[in-house]
Amino acid sequence: MLNSADPVVIERILERTKTIAVVGFSSNVYKAGYYVSEYMQQQGYRIIPVNPNLTKGLGETAYPSLQAIPEPVDLVLIFRRPAAVPPFVDAAIEIGAPVVWMQLGIVHEDSAEKAHAAGLDVVMDRCILVEHRRRAAYSA
Numbered sequence: 001m002l003n004s005a006d007p008v009v010i011e012r013i014l015e016r017t018k019t020i021a022v023v024g025f026s027s028n029v030y031k032a033g034y035y036v037s038e039y040m041q042q043q044g045y046r047i048i049p050v051n052p053n054l055t056k057g058l059g060e061t062a063y064p065s066l067q068a069i070p071e072p073v074d075l076v077l078i079f080r081r082p083a084a085v086p087p088f089v090d091a092a093i094e095i096g097a098p099v100v101w102m103q104l105g106i107v108h109e110d111s112a113e114k115a116h117a118a119g120l121d122v123v124m125d126r127c128i129l130v131e132h133r134r135r136a137a138y139s140a
Helices: 007-016 032-042 082-095 109-117 128-139
Strands: 019-023 046-050 075-078 099-102 121-123
Touching (some): 032 046, 082 109, 099 109, 109 121
């Protein structure tokens, strides 16, 4: 398994990231696909929702796919069950995203290996909100 929990890698990712494409963004405020995205937006990150059923989210235009986003993204954040991960990792590689982050509870080894082999940083089974708060606590 890739060491996706390396604190040095996570620190570097959070520091360099400005724009996050959120695959599985939800309009339901009680779902992690919404409230984690909202938290990250409040911390200064630009959130680009990726959900074919939405046109807007958190004041931003929502896109049906990663390939439909008309600008570069720094990180692809995935809120989808593990079996649904491979096409999103393929798309992240295709659009040149430097990071794929699979949220807490999401692990897909083959996709992680593929992304890593393509030069992407990969984080699996970690909550970006928790990791951001941990980073903020250490730097306070």
